[in-house]
Amino acid sequence: MAAGLYGSDAVFTAHMDAFFAGYGPDGAALRDVWLRPAPNPKLGDALLTQPLLFAVGQALGRAVAEWEGAPQVYLGHSVGELAAACLAGVFGPDEGGALMAARSKALGTDGAGGMLAVSAPADAMAPYATGEVAVAAVNGPRQTVLAGPDGPLDWTQLRLTEGGFTFMRLRSSHAFHSPVLRPAADRFAAVLGRVGLRPPQAELYSSRTARPVRADEAVRPEFWAGQLALTVRYWPALSALLDTEGTEPGLVLLDASVDNSLSAPVRRHPAVRGGATVVVPLLAPGTEGTPAELAAFEAAREQVLRSREGSPAQAPVS
Template sequence: MTEHRRTVLLLPGQGAQRERMAAGLYGTEPVFTEHLDRLFTALGARGDRLRENWLSPAPNPALDEAEAAQPLLLAVGHALGRAVEAAAGPPELLLGHSIGELAAAALADVLPADRLAVLVDARTGDLDPGTRGGLLAVAAAPTDLPPRLGPGIAVAAVNGPRQTVLAGPSAALDAAADLLRAAGLTVRALRSGHAFHSPALAPAARRFGTALGDLGLRPPRTTVFSARTAAPVRPGEALDPRFWADQLALPVRWWPALSALLDRAGTRPGLLLLDAAPDRSLSTPARRHPAVRSGPSVIVPLLADHRRTGTPADRAAFDAAVALLDAEAGPHRPAARPV
């Protein structure tokens, strides 16, 4: 019997948000629409504003703010995952970046889906003014960066072999950007108004952990591969509110996690990497991994490229992904669950 490739759903975090991300599925994909509307309704007036922000065309600076970007990334990621479950069976592995890790936890039933509105408020409703700042992407490995980049600056994420994200106060990041450009490095500001995944977020992480403790965490139903530890989430970790909360102040180890998954898959049968990011950034570093470049693992976009937004493009991308999943799974296809 031929072994099938395992499916991995990749879920984006702050910085990957785009205006009208996945909006082409809204109203055309029933499960996706149902789960988004359920959260928008639960959030009341805030949900109405989120829907308006989401559906507004670019440029929309409101999506740079965590109060809009994070709830939308969580809502869209969760709804997209449920739509994949309903259409082609549940992904066998979940890997999320930053807030995407919480979407993965909700899809794995660690976090109760009917309390996502509480989760949204706890994650973004109590951020200190002192966490204001930003995120700066640098085309370099952390070890290639100058040792002193400025006060309050920390490595927030390792997204690829030469893709590092720095977090810190805005003025310090601006000075660091000038320093890095002078050293010949390419830098790019990401869409964030806060210094996520830096020590400045430690107080917010403690408050978030207290709120998570009231939600009733459960063992994962599906394997969640953590971008904090670059390993599967253990049952004890899943039940610990601090495990999920502390990621606010700790670096995202995206590339170590994704690389470990690809290494574990070996040469056969490989993985199907379902990229849920509207800018397709989650799978970009995987394209250079041997398992993808010359091996059996395949990248499968779930959404149209963000520069081609609209119902036909999003619908075509999602339908093509589902068709590939159906063809790949054959008799191995897991039964779709009620969602």
């Protein structure tokens, strides 16, 4: 998770350190978990992984903003939406650590369960998203995630097998983005209510509404906290962004996910296939925690700078 940039990229390092300091007494231990080489079973604990995903996302964003011009549009997935909100100025980087510590505390033992990634469109999952099992995320045209308590989710697995679907159980101890997390969302909203939330200072797409966040929405604590219990509409949001802004040459899509999964579904989008949008991964899978990770990040910077110069070498990634 971008550990190879720590101690090498000054901006990234400074913002990671600030996050761990703001996280409170457990910040140093969380940093040690992050920096521990693989195998690292503690990263299977969502109460640790979620704040780290936020920290890495916002620190990468701050580092990218030091390039020639900050990003103009932000979109995040799940807890990454909070990182995007932080980068867009809804709340400050000095508040991120404390907010993520409060979010993990709000989660606690509520929402225990699991998640299933299914190779199917979201509408095909309607018969399976019943009772306590819900559509947790729409990640692509045929990438849908279901979530729910273990018992009902086990029953759903049997039904999916009978239906001939391909699916995989995700490594999650919580049924994120399902109704069972409503109590945790309410507790987190109470914490956000003590923060001076502000309208975004840059365009911010929401994976809750699949459109830009309005000023009146951004200042409501429940808008951000409620996403714990609601579907992540990442693919509809990304499609809306590309349909609106990807028709003119010059849009550069930066993928901050560790495994480049966030840009995978977009590579067949007409804006990318036609060359109007360029996809640039910030990290290279398999290089986590090594010097090669820094080299990949620097290569991404050079690719972005070339794309801004309109170099013919900047063909879309196919």
